Amino acid sequence: MVGVRAASLDTPALVVDVDVLQANIERTADIARAAGARLRPHVKTHRMLAVARRQIAAGAAGVCCAKTGEAEVFANGGIDDIFIANQVVGAAKLRRLRALAERVRLAVGVDHAEQAAMLDAAFRGADPLDVSIEIDVGQRRTGLAAAAAAAALARQVLDAPGLTLRGVYTHEGHDYAARDAADLDRIAAQAQRQMLDAAEAIRTATGSTCEVSMGSTPSLYNRRFLPGIDELRPGTAVFNDGSHANFLGHTDWCAATVLATVVNRPAPDRVVVDAGAKALTSDRRGPSILENSGFGVVVGRPDARIVSLSDEHGVLAAPDASAYAIGSVLSIIPNHICPCVNLYDHVYAARRGVVTDVWPVSARGQSQ
Ligand SMILES: Cc1ncc(COP(=O)(O)O)c(C=O)c1O
Incomplete structure (x- = not known):
């Protein structure tokens, strides 16, 4: 990779x-x-x-x-x-x-x-x-x-x-x-x-x-x-995460993002991605000084809000769903990165958008 x-x-x-x-x-x-x-x-x-x-x-x-x-x-x-x-x-x-x-x-x-x-x-x-x-x-x-x-x-x-x-x-x-x-x-x-x-x-x-x-x-x-x-x-x-973007007022220090693929646009104002609670956790953020509240921050899409999650689906409310091509990839800053990392066997380290390393989450699941 x-x-x-x-x-x-x-x-x-x-x-x-x-x-x-x-x-x-x-x-x-x-x-x-x-x-x-x-x-x-x-x-x-x-x-x-x-x-x-x-x-x-x-x-x-x-x-x-x-x-x-x-x-x-x-x-x-x-x-x-x-x-x-x-x-x-x-x-x-x-x-x-x-x-x-x-x-x-x-x-x-x-x-x-x-x-x-x-x-x-x-x-x-x-x-x-x-x-x-x-x-x-x-x-x-x-x-x-x-x-x-x-x-x-x-x-x-x-x-x-x-x-x-x-x-x-x-x-x-x-x-x-x-x-x-x-x-x-x-x-x-x-x-x-x-x-x-x-x-x-x-x-x-x-x-x-x-x-x-x-x-x-x-x-x-x-x-x-x-x-x-x-x-x-x-x-x-x-890493910082959506909750820190809250009080920082920006997402520039957020190092970890979940990549998700647009899998459907079932309505003119609804977009569905392949990242649900098993990819993002279902943690919510408190009242936000950023516009984009919900189940994560969609990078570069200030109009989109992740309004609901099921296990494998994330549902976005977006004013113009046609702007989201099926198969395109979105980057989402999770609200709470600590339990989110624990959902992954490994993490891709990247520099300027190119993968430089693959890091195992060695203590994943070590909750005893
Ligand atoms: C005992 C303890 N120390 C330190 C921390 C670190 O806090 P934060 O993630 O806000 O930096 C936590 C977080 O839950 C904690 O439970």
Whole structure:
């Protein structure tokens, strides 16, 4: 496939523009450097070793994973510093975690005394496992909201022979709902202050050191970080997607597109492509500052809106369907690139529209 025009690939296909990707990787590294923070990109977005290696080459200290299986794939690929920013529960996973910790520098998330006790038991007799305590700064998913609760869990971790304390972490994902730049700035500042307070409460209560790790793409692009943030873990910034085009106001930083073929024009204002939920995911975007809302952004076709999806079909509302030749290929920016990448066995890397490489999505399906 190397050397062929991306537009001539069989569809649906996921294509990554290597120049946009590289610019995204370098911009992210620059922002982290300016913030005085270590960069640990979240590789759940791409699940590809080829991309992780570019991130490390640009200065990332290691990677962040969501799943034990992802971490194993990246460890097998030679990445030796991995933080699983998630709770790891269950006997089978704890056995795998212990084996993984023997070959890479590993840390995992924890936000409950019972998880900490299970991790401690699993690591008795081994080198202690680094853990980071998750703080809920507003997303209301996981994590401890109260600094006192975080300090109590830190005490338990420090008393556990199987564990050591690395610090606190959060995903300030509620910033995706920011109404505008001022609102994003307010959310980002509040999240940072809460993290710094939690870390300080732990240091005061235990006398231990405590790192602060945060990560989300909107707050990365806000670019304002308080002193004391040690680590940033952006994921989606590597590709960006329809949801980021929302607050960026443009699609120039969107590196990944799904190619889809027009298969029908059943009505004067309706076009059907061969990319449905199994090619794009059925994620929607929130209110958009771009005109083109729906199930993805159709590149270069501001009049078209992807109004519905079934498994294998994407239905576009377009004012003049006759402008879409059956057999022509459209490029669609997915709304949410992380689950979208996980739909593909491999991704076509392309430069100026020509395929330069084919990258396996090595951690595809590694959700255990
Ligand atoms: C724990 C954690 N850290 C970091 C990230 C990265 O966030 P984003 O993709 O907005 O950069 C996520 C995303 O879901 C996450 O769950």
